[in-house]
Amino acid sequence: MNENDRIPRVGEYRGVGLHDNQSPERLAVVKRELDSVLDLADATLLVEIVGDVTWSPEARLTAAAKLRAMHQIAAEDRKSRPMFDLAYVVACTAALDSRYWRSPWYYGSLLDPGRGPHEAGPVPRPSPLADDERGAR
Secondary structure (H helix, E strand, O other), X not given: OOHHHEOOEEEEEOOEEEEOOOOHHHHHHHHHHHHHHHHXXXXXXXXXXXXXXXXXXHHHHHHHHHHHHHHHHHHHOOOOOOXXXXXXXXXXXXXXXXXXXXXXXXXXXXXXOOOOXXXXXXXXXXXXXXXXXXXXX
16 A cells, blocks of 8 residues: 555554544544454454444454464464455455545445445444545545
8 A cells, every 4th residue: 555545643552553533532432442353362253343344444454464463373383274264354454544445424445345234334424524634536
């Protein structure tokens, strides 16, 4: 990813950058989600979080980073890889740190899947982002 396309940070929490354009209340939610992800070691639960659009982009990106690390450590130690599809993890999180693909209406990416019947969808923003806040071209 081009560094100019990366979403600006407004701070850091437990080593994870926090995206801009979020209220203090929203950042508190993001921090709680990051605590949950950082405390998890179960690959199955981390994969669920990666694909769940109700979780913050920061938490989903952190879950993906943990899964990539699990995969890499298993490969280096010549152990069997964890049972998850690494390509799925990459696909679920590919645009979550991109200003260009950032959703102006929701906390997430324009490439995130929509919600299914009887499912919670992505968390709406209180007001849409302007094009310059998104990095729209």
